[in-house]
Amino acid sequence: MAGRAPTDLRHALACLDPLPGELVRVTEELPARYGVSAHYARWAGAPAAPPTGPGPAVLFDRVRPDHGPTRAVLMGLYGTRRRAAGLLGCTPAELPHRLLAAVRSPHPPVPAADPAGWPRETLPLDLTALPVPVLTDEDAGPYLTLGAVLATDPETGVRNLSVHRMCVQGPDTLTIWMVPGRDLELAYRAALRRGAPLPVAIHLGLGPAVLLSSCCPTALVPPSIDELAVAGALAGQPVELLRCRTVDAEFIAHAEYVIEGELLADTAPESRHGTVATPEFLGYQGRAHPSLPLVRVTAITARERPILQAVSGPGHEQSVLLGFGMEAAVLDLLERRGTPARAVHCHTAGGGQLMVVLQWPAKRGPQDDATVRAAAEAVLTEFRMAKLVLCVDEDVDVESDQDLWWAMATRFQADLDMVVLSDREGFALDPSQHTGYSRALSADGRTAKAVFDCTVPYAQRARFRRPRFTEVTAPAPRRPAAPLPR
Known part of the structure; x- marks a missing residue:
């Protein structure tokens, strides 16, 4: 997987396809409701409940929503630290340093040079016809677990790309959980002060550099820095953007699905039938919020034969995605203090945080x-x-x-x-x-x-020496001795 980082999700999968054990294809038809998550649980990894363990990326070719055609769903692309880093042509130890360098020397995104090179079809305006997984029978509903929201702060003009938990509430509505005080929530509050909704583009299925950049903490990527510019530096080429069709916003050209919409002042309960939301990345069942902002969906577009990317909430993958950005932020702090560490590892057992x-x-x-x-x-x-x-x-x-x-x-x-x-x-x-x-x-x-x-x-250092074994070159095989003359 060495070389330039894959530009999009399909390129990433193509890089994995020839590597033994890295990508599993499931061709049997499975329901989006419980079927995908139950099948994937064997590979989800801690903190999913045992028996489980880190495994391959899994492409489910035929996932059936409650109604509508079967479509592909991908889980586990970032299910191991080695694979996640390898998709960007480096090792797990190198990736946080690469992220830190990208933050310090960002490459801004650009309008797509050839919009016709990214053809998209308009899908029916019905979220319930998409193969969005429902993880457990307690869940509030189908969740976009890897939906990356792109929005521009109306006061600062700075873009923000970040992943948020969004529950499908109806054919054209979602609830969204935003961490208070983070960039998207600040942009949302700025829009409300102006008496207008915040236009958003929600992406499902992005290239590795873009998705990893979207998961970086504010300590590493402050509000003044565009995550897409970090992604461009990380990938070695700028991210290409196109204009949305129904809202005043941009979207990432290579995304598998794009959900256009507006983040409204209106709110709704996250769950209409209980207190549970969906499993969280620390391994416990999440609690539903009594009131969350609504997203009104105005259009859904997709590439031909799109792949919907998702994560299992209590799994290794989400912790891997969160961990690398945290590592880069810790490296940055220690360098600024004048006490640089040799390496930082944010363990997945702690959710990468x-x-x-x-x-x-x-x-x-x-x-x-x-x-x-x-x-x-x-x-x-x-x-x-x-x-x-x-x-x-x-x-x-x-x-x-x-x-x-x-x-x-x-x-x-x-x-x-x-x-x-x-x-x-x-x-x-x-x-x-x-x-x-x-x-x-x-x-x-x-x-x-x-x-x-x-x-x-x-x-005490002399008492703690680990033994080192000397490398010995194996001798060349001996030739059979010539027979003695009689």
């Missing part, structure tokens, strides 16, 4: 013992969602759970090497961050945070 592994270069003196801990505490303070930081030395493989647990078992004493920060701002989707769980918390959504320092103290 809550559990951060910091790998440090060799300590140069006893002062580095304190430096490591201070830097780890800075990460917990700067990033609201970071809950646990595990510090390891350069001889520990941050991608190996075995190596991480080995470091914890042999380089950690709980009464010396753990730092606890009490009652800090956290993330309410973690059910332990609740006053009913801990009386020490002043409010729901607050948490205790911890540093696990599994680095070797500088003065």
Whole structure:
């Protein structure tokens, strides 16, 4: 998968197709309601409930909605860190550095040079005819789990591309959950102040560089930076845009599906029949919001034989997508502090956000013992969602759970090497961050945070040497000896 990053989703799948075990095609017809998610669960990976594990990208060729024709659905394209990074021609350790470089040297998007090269058909204005998965029988309805919303802030003129949870409420309506204070919500509030809806283009099925850029945190991509410009730098070529047909907005030319619409002042309950929304990325069933803004859909367009891309909420894939941007943001923080880490790994067990592994270069003196801990505490303070930081030395493989647990078992004493920060701002989707769980918390959504320092103290370094095995070149095969003369 080396070379230039795939421009679109189809190019990405073509890169995987010849690689053994990377792409599975399911040709049997499956229902969008429960069928796709149940079939994919064996590969979803933690934090999905066992038995499960990271696996291939899975292309379901014939997924049947409640009504309408069967269409293709893709899940698991980013189901492993190695595959996600490989689609951009790098390793998992290299990708956060690539993201950081793209943020620092963005390539702005451009109008499509040849609009006719991106032909699209107009589909019936009916979301319920699309193969949008319903993950469990408790879900509020079909959810766009990987819908990337493109909108322009009417006050700043800056675009924002971000992925949001959207529930199909009817043929032409969606509810949308926006994190308060993030870029799309700010643009929405700006539009409301002007007394107008916010035009949006919702994309399903995008190229790897665009989708990964859309998942970056604000700490890495502030509101003044266009995520599409980051994607252009990451892909090595600018993202091409076209004008929407029914609203004053742009859309990404290579998208498989585009849902045009307006983000309204009107609201509706996320679920009309219970308290459950859909499974969350931390592995628990999500709670429905009593009131969310509505999107009124004005058009649905698609490429020929479109592929609808989705994720399983409590699965490895969503954590992978969130983790790389978080890693780049942590790298940036540590560089600005003058304490650069050798590597940062946001573990998928923490949803790519809550559990951060910091790998440090060799300590140069006893002062580095304190430096490591201070830097780890800075990460917990700067990033609201970071809950646990595990510090390891350069001889520990941050991608190996075995190596991480080995470091914890042999380089950690709980009464010396753990730092606890009490009652800090956290993330309410973690059910332990609740006053009913801990009386020490002043409010729901607050948490205790911890540093696990599994680095070797500088003065003790000689006692912790791992054995190294010498590479030996195998001898060339010997020729049979010539027979002795008689």
